[in-house]
C-alpha cells in the first residue's frame with residue numbers, strides 16, 4: 001500500500017472542464033441556462049467563471065448584440081478562459097474578486113454563480129454585489145453542492161462517514177451552502193423562482209478521486225488525526241478496486257431581482 005494517497009494537486013482548470021463535460025455536469029448547467037431565459041442582446045455575467053466553462057454557451061445565447069462578462073480572481077483560470085473564448089468577441093474576461101465585482105452597477109441582465117460561493121469568505125456580501133450589479137428584472141442562477149450529503153460506498157461505512165465529516169468541517173469553506181442558497185438569495189433582496197436539487201453520481205473511481213479528493217483529503221484527515229492511518233489506507237485501496245459509487249446533492253436556485 002502506498003504511503004500517501006494522491007496528495008498532488010490536480011490541474012484545476014482541466015478538472016472543471018472535464019467535470020462539466022460529464023453527463024451530470026452537462027445536465028445541471030444546461031438546465032440553469034434554460035431557466036435563466038437568456039435573450040439576444042442581453043449582458044450576462046459569470047461570477048467565478050473558472051476556465052471559461054460556460055462562456056461559449058452564454059455567448060451563443062446573448063448573440064452578436066449581447067455581452068458576456070466572465071470574472072475570476074485566479075490568473076491561471078483567466079488565462080484558460082481567454083484561450084477558450086479568443087474567437088468570441090462579445091466575451092470580456094475581467095480579473096476581480098466576487099466581493100468587489102468589477103462591473104458597473106445596474107448593468108447586468110443575467111448572472112450565474114456556479115460552485116463559487118462554497119469557496120468565498122462572505123457569501124452574503126457576494127450576493128449583495130450581485131444585487132448591485134444587476135438591473136431590476138434581472139435573473140440570477142446559483143448552483144452549489146451540500147457536502148454533508150456526500151456518500152461514498154465502502155465496506156467500512158464508518159470511514160466513509162468520517163471522510164464526509166472531515167470534508168465538511170475542514171476542507172471546504174462553506175461546505176453546506178447548497179441548502180442555504182434560497183434563504184441567502186431572499187435575504188439579499190432577490191425573489192426565489194425555482195429551487196432544484198440534483199444528485200450527481202460517480203461510478204468511476206478516478207473521476208471521483210479527482211473531483212472529490214478521495215485520496216488527498218483522506219491523507220489530510222489522517223494527518224489531522226481524524227482517521228487512523230491503516231484504516232484510511234485500507235478504505236482508499238478498497239474503493240480503488242471497485243465497483244465504485246459516490247454521490248452528493250447539488251442545489252440550483254433561480255431568482256429574480
Ligand SMILES: C[S@@+](CC[C@H](N)C(=O)[O-])C[C@H]1O[C@@H](n2cnc3c(N)ncnc32)[C@H](O)[C@@H]1O
Nearest residue numbers: 016048049050053072073074097098114115116
Ligand atoms: C469550482 S470553480 C467553478 C468554475 C466555473 N463556475 C464552472 O462552473 O466551471 C470555482 C471558481 O471560483 C473562483 N473563485 C473562488 N473564489 C473567488 C472570489 N472570491 N472571487 C472570484 N473568483 C473566485 C475560483 O478561482 C474558481 O475559478
